[in-house]
Amino acid sequence: xxxxxRVENLTTWLATESGIITAVDDVSFSxxxxxxxxxxxxxxxxxxxxxxxxxxxxxxxxxIAGGRVLFEGEDLLAKSPAEMEAIRGRKIGMIVQDPMTxxxxxxxVEDQVGExxxxxxxxxSRRARRPKVLDVLSRVQIPAAEKRLGSYPxxxxxxxRQRVAIALNIACAPKLLIADEPTTALDVTVQQQILALLRxxxxxxxxxxxxxxxxxxxxQRFCDEVAIMYAGRIVEQGPVAEIFARPAxxxxxxxxxxxxxxxxxEDRLPLIPGQPPSLASLPAGCRFAPRCRRAxxxxxxxxPDWMATAGETRRSACWYADEVLG
Amino acid sequence: MSAFLSVRDLRKTFPVSRGLFGKPExxxxxxxxxxxxxxxxxxxxxxxxxxxxxxxxxxVMAADEPTSGGIVIDGSDIATHxxxxxxxxxxxxxxxxxxxxxxxxxxxxxxxxxDEPLRIHRTYSSKAARxxxxxxxxxxxxxxxxxxxxxPNxxxxxxRQRVAIARALALEPRLLVLDEPVSxxxxxxQAQILNLLRxxxxxxxxxFLLISHDLAVIGFMSTxxxxxxxxxxxxxxxxxxxxxxARHPYTLxxxxxxxxxxxxxxxxxxxxxxxxxxxxxVFHTRCPVATDRCRQEVPSLRQLKPNHLVxxxxxxxxxxxxxxx
Ligand SMILES: Nc1ncnc2c1ncn2[C@@H]1O[C@H](COP(=O)(O)OP(=O)(O)OP(=O)(O)O)[C@@H](O)[C@H]1O
Ligand SMILES: Nc1ncnc2c1ncn2[C@@H]1O[C@H](COP(=O)(O)OP(=O)(O)O)[C@@H](O)[C@H]1O
Ligand code: SF4
Ligand code: SF4
Ligand SMILES: [Mg+2]
Ligand SMILES: [Mg+2]
Numbered sequence: 349x350x351x352x353x354r355v356e357n358l359t360t361w362l363a364t365e366s367g368i369i370t371a372v373d374d375v376s377f378s379x380x381x382x383x384x385x386x387x388x389x390x391x392x393x394x395x396x397x398x399x400x401x402x403x404x405x406x407x408x409x410x411x412i413a414g415g416r417v418l419f420e421g422e423d424l425l426a427k428s429p430a431e432m433e434a435i436r437g438r439k440i441g442m443i444v445q446d447p448m449t450x451x452x453x454x455x456x457v458e459d460q461v462g463e464x465x466x467x468x469x470x471x472x473s474r475r476a477r478r479p480k481v482l483d484v485l486s487r488v489q490i491p492a493a494e495k496r497l498g499s500y501p502x503x504x505x506x507x508x509r510q511r512v513a514i515a516l517n518i519a520c521a522p523k524l525l526i527a528d529e530p531t532t533a534l535d536v537t538v539q540q541q542i543l544a545l546l547r548x549x550x551x552x553x554x555x556x557x558x559x560x561x562x563x564x565x566x567x568q569r570f571c572d573e574v575a576i577m578y579a580g581r582i583v584e585q586g587p588v589a590e591i592f593a594r595p596a597x598x599x600x601x602x603x604x605x606x607x608x609x610x611x612x613x614e615d616r617l618p619l620i621p622g623q624p625p626s627l628a629s630l631p632a633g634c635r636f637a638p639r640c641r642r643a644x645x646x647x648x649x650x651x652p653d654w655m656a657t658a659g660e661t662r663r664s665a666c667w668y669a670d671e672v673l674g
Numbered sequence: 675m676s677a678f679l680s681v682r683d684l685r686k687t688f689p690v691s692r693g694l695f696g697k698p699e700x701x702x703x704x705x706x707x708x709x710x711x712x713x714x715x716x717x718x719x720x721x722x723x724x725x726x727x728x729x730x731x732x733x734v735m736a737a738d739e740p741t742s743g744g745i746v747i748d749g750s751d752i753a754t755h756x757x758x759x760x761x762x763x764x765x766x767x768x769x770x771x772x773x774x775x776x777x778x779x780x781x782x783x784x785x786x787x788x789d790e791p792l793r794i795h796r797t798y799s800s801k802a803a804r805x806x807x808x809x810x811x812x813x814x815x816x817x818x819x820x821x822x823x824x825x826p827n828x829x830x831x832x833x834r835q836r837v838a839i840a841r842a843l844a845l846e847p848r849l850l851v852l853d854e855p856v857s858x859x860x861x862x863x864q865a866q867i868l869n870l871l872r873x874x875x876x877x878x879x880x881x882f883l884l885i886s887h888d889l890a891v892i893g894f895m896s897t898x899x900x901x902x903x904x905x906x907x908x909x910x911x912x913x914x915x916x917x918x919x920a921r922h923p924y925t926l927x928x929x930x931x932x933x934x935x936x937x938x939x940x941x942x943x944x945x946x947x948x949x950x951x952x953x954x955x956v957f958h959t960r961c962p963v964a965t966d967r968c969r970q971e972v973p974s975l976r977q978l979k980p981n982h983l984v985x986x987x988x989x990x991x992x993x994x995x996x997x998x999x
Pocket of ligand 4: 963
């Protein structure tokens with residue numbers, strides 16, 4: 349199946365107090381229809397900047413310095429601002445950690461969801477929009493939706509607000525939904541509900557999903573492919589089941605081992621020493637080298653090329669990928 | 675073994691008024707909680723937002739007054755303490771909170787942050803003795819001596835949490851109250867802090883009251899676990915029992931959310947408002963195996979086997995039924 353989204357060598361600069369940093373550094377990945385790609389990494393590794401670059405919603409200090417973002421074969425980076433407006437919310441939806449970012453506190457639910465139909469589909473009459481609004485609210489499983497039409501965002505719980513934000517973003521049946529830590533702020537049982545909802549919507553509509561998360565359990569449960577970011581770059585990517593079973597990058601390996609396992613009996617967690625580098629002062633060579641127990645002089649001087657491992661579907665940016673794979 | 679911390683039928687009720695003229699209603703944030711924490715062990719409190727974890731921690735720290743119930747620390751009932759005693763007692767208990775950033779004032783140098791409690795409690799008379807203590811503490815939490823001259827805003831989240839732990843250890847406490855100590859940190863840094871806490875516990879014989887919404891963290895750290903829902907325990911037992919033989923449908927749902935391959939039925943809905951808790955079993959509105967009886971009759975927290983308490987009418991059969999539901 350052909351790719352719905354193909355990100356090629358995306359590079360994004362940010363002007364910060366400590367100079368210009370490369371927040372997204374030569375990032376490439378693709379997403380196919382109906383599939384879910386996880387973007388994982390520690391905070392500051394560039395996950396959100398990757399998403400905002402794709403959506404062309406960078407802060408004023410940001411600048412896309414290179415690469416292509418091919419969506420249905422067309423480069424989003426070459427689109428005019430008006431063309432992007434028409435794509436956002438219609439062909440590509442995006443939800444973020446804090447649903448209030450998507451919601452307007454001054455409008456009730458009917459008007460917020462209705463606005464999407466008016467803006468993108470030209471539905472002028474409020475009465476004609478109502479059944480569509482009710483339909484999408486019931487698809488995100490808001491109980492007794494007809495009674496909540498007049499409610500304002502602050503009257504909803506966190507989980508319900510995220511459902512409304514999802515409703516806004518799936519109302520026009522987008523081909524791609526970008527979800528940037530959509531459940532991080534929610535309670536664990538509610539997290540499961542929101543993920544199950546996204547899964548159901550995906551099955552129904554065949555939309556592709558990019559799920560940004562730092563929770564490896566969520567990746568394992570929810571996603572088909574995973575791309576692991578470290579200090580602005582993707583260090584490993586491929587099918588979730590294979591990577592979790594046999595990581596080909598020492599960082600992935602370390603993350604998986606550092607995770608406390610329910611029912612594990614160990615006294616100490618095997619950990620990755622040190623901390624991620626600051627993007628303002630990156631080490632030469634492999635960015636993970638200062639924390640990597642396998643690092644050699646080669647690693648400390650030269651950034652590793654992509655090593656194709658275990659066939660065509662997987663890639664690891666590690667000089668010793670084959671050894672890590674074992 | 676006698677408990678270092680003992681909590682008996684602890685309750686906290688907040689009067690809250692809706693709107694300007696509304697009559698205040700009572701919010702039962704903690705609705706009768708009892709547990710013991712033997713010296714040198716960890717009691718893990720797990721539950722979702724609003725379940726009362728922080729409220730319990732605050733009462734244990736004497737930062738908030740219980741509405742009723744007793745807290746006994748090292749054999750002494752804290753309700754009977756006068757001002758002087760309370761000040762002295764504060765040395766025994768120290769908090770470590772979720773957000774290391776807000777807990778430390780960003781413009782205070784790290785050595786001042788760590789020796790502030792020493793100055794307040796006048797523990798070390800000379801400046802040199804305090805500096806030595808600071809150096810010892812930095813080393814104990816795995817920070818280089820040079821960290822003393824730095825400021826929190828120049829540090830990463832994990833380093834800041836180490837500073838917060840060093841400060842908490844300054845007065846040689848015996849109990850640390852850890853409220854979500856790693857939930858703001860990345861996985862690789864979480865593991866570092868969790869290992870550090872366990873090392874310190876072994877070396878210094880510390881007792882921990884650990885609060886987390888993450889069952890994997892609770893499982894790694896705890897000796898005994900209490901699962902809170904709407905201000906009350908729905909299940910209490912040893913870590914082993916809770917992780918491998920849990921019986922309450924809510925505990926089973928928490929476990930299912932932490933283990934990818936678990937297949938318990940997901941719970942529906944969200945936590946009800948503590949202002950109007952459901953009748954009967956407080957969990958019935960979300961329970962996948964609730965019956966009519968659950969809507970009417972409050973299940974008592976009953977003993978299923980030694981050191982295993984469950985508040986569910988059907989505790990004997992839930993493991994099978996939630997899977998089929
Ligand atoms: N000072 C207060 N006045 C009124 N209600 C309060 C007060 N403090 C806490 N509550 C309420 O008491 C209940 C328990 O709150 P608590 O902060 O203990 O929860 P928690 O388990 O620590 O949650 P979280 O995981 O979000 O930290 C909540 O319903 C909360 O809104
Ligand atoms: N609005 C912003 N202005 C300036 N720098 C930012 C902004 N947002 C993020 N950054 C920086 O960009 C880098 C990548 O951040 P981000 O993409 O948000 O990471 P992640 O989502 O993986 O946590 C970090 O160094 C971060 O500090
Ligand atoms: S390239 Fe070298 S330093 Fe980098 S991850 Fe691989 S082994 Fe470690
Ligand atoms: S008492 Fe009933 S509602 Fe409560 S947990 Fe048990 S089965 Fe569920
Ligand atoms: Mg982010
Ligand atoms: Mg709390």
